Amino acid sequence: MRKILFLLIFLLAVQYNYSQNTYTINDQQLELKTEIDGKLDLLWNTFNGQYRYFVRTEDGQIQELKNTKGTDNKFQEEYKSLLSKLTNGQSTEKLKLTIFDLKKFLDNYNASADSSYTSVQKESKVKIRLGFSGGITNNPFVGNPENKIAPLIGTELEVFEENSLIRHSGFLQVRYAFESDELQYSTTEFSLGYRYRFLNKSTFSIYGQVKFATLNFTTATVIGSNNSELNINVTAFDIPLIFGIGSDIKVGENSFITIIYGELFAAFLDNQGNFSTDISVGYKFNL
Template identity: 50%
Template sequence: MKRFVFITIFLFSAFLASAQKTYTIDGQSVQLKSAIEGPLDLLWNSFDNQYRYFIRTEDHQLLELLNTKNANNTFQEEYKSTLTQLTNNTLNASKTNFNLRDLAHFVDQYNASVSPEYASERSKFKAELRLGVFGGITNSPFVGNPENIISSVFGGELEMLTGKNKKHSGYLQLRHVAEKDAFKYETTELSLGYRYRFINTSAISFYGDVKFATLNFTRATVTFEDSANNTITQYIDDTAFDVPLIIGVGADIRLSPVIYANVSYNQIFAIFFKNQGNFSSDITLGLKFKIN
């Protein structure tokens, strides 16, 4: 449980660190979130239930977009003239409302018009699909394995990455643990899971992994002695659905625009499964292919 709390705090802290940065405005340090990054950056946050928006230029000037009221309680809409000046009159800001959606759309349009390398925010939010195959070893730490026998494991998965920076993903995975002569246990598992990439660059990403739903088709042979010292052999053929919350970590390494190498350390621990005495030796290597 302590490990779960530690990893949860670590991932949450990494998420907060990546989501906002500290800037100095009028001599004060404030935390701002990034909505658009490009030739013009759009930054924002909420202070005392009031939203404030800022534009950061390519020469790192930070300008606030204002919408103050006059003596007649009428909004002045100063932000429209600021946007017009910043975009050199190339876009019409007259119909842009003072909210994050409209401001982001305006800045996104401008960035796309002046920079061929700029990726529109709308395209950034498009889900990315990756098809993966993998193989490796496991000691099935949540199953009774007195001799800590290592078995082979292999499988495949379909992963969908979403969000502005593709840090979040969900996946559907099929994996099979093969039987060994010394360990008469095999299982085929279909699972659903979630990953958060706390480090995510164009070359490599590191993620935390939680497998929250599993459907296992298991066959095993269990031999034991009863109270009369008789040897009993029991054959198990079982299907089980669980919500185990199994925690793992991994990394994707970019080999080409559409191919990634993957290394994963799986089944480190689970919230609702008990470790049966062997620390996890579940490690897989694989390849992922971008398919859209």
């Protein structure tokens, strides 16, 4: 039940920032997202797996950008003539009916027609953060009958598109869970994951994260059938979808204190009977 509840909260938080409005177009009620807001607005959504695009003029009139097939089975490209008319004859010869092309075309027109318009086209610039952390874990997906805690250290590279308030990021993480006297188990884990910041302020952020893929190099000592100790070394690759939450707290122009509850639950790994204790505190900075 906890898995389902957390997953729903995570998905709703992502959806919150992609809100859409309902419009009446040709007697149809359509929910559309606004991609461009200017003299000419670009609205769109998917319906039954098909993309539909609309343009809205300053007087509020909404027209669909169509590309239907004629009797000769060739595409008519009606959207090109409509956009050329609405933009005072700008060339649409090479314009494709895709979100990327339409966004670029209308953004350029709005910028040329209105000096106060703020362009949404920005040159993508990828940035990287390097982080180090330490904490504790009870290795929630490993047999641990007495729920013993072990030290944990980690490092990661977080990749994101430069923005004043980043929301999406990917990360490559390496962490090592130490062996303890009570639990003779240790593992080095490499993982790839994604973070979404559902609360994003200039001084701190709170995010949900999911680790898509993991590669573990594990060493463990187990008791054999004749009560002898056996040392086991295992290498395992998984796609477990491990969910967690975390927070970055800004402490400098390019540096952050980070708190991560890294392994709340996994979609494809079973918790071994103990509530997850997997908490790290660390420091990260922009490279």
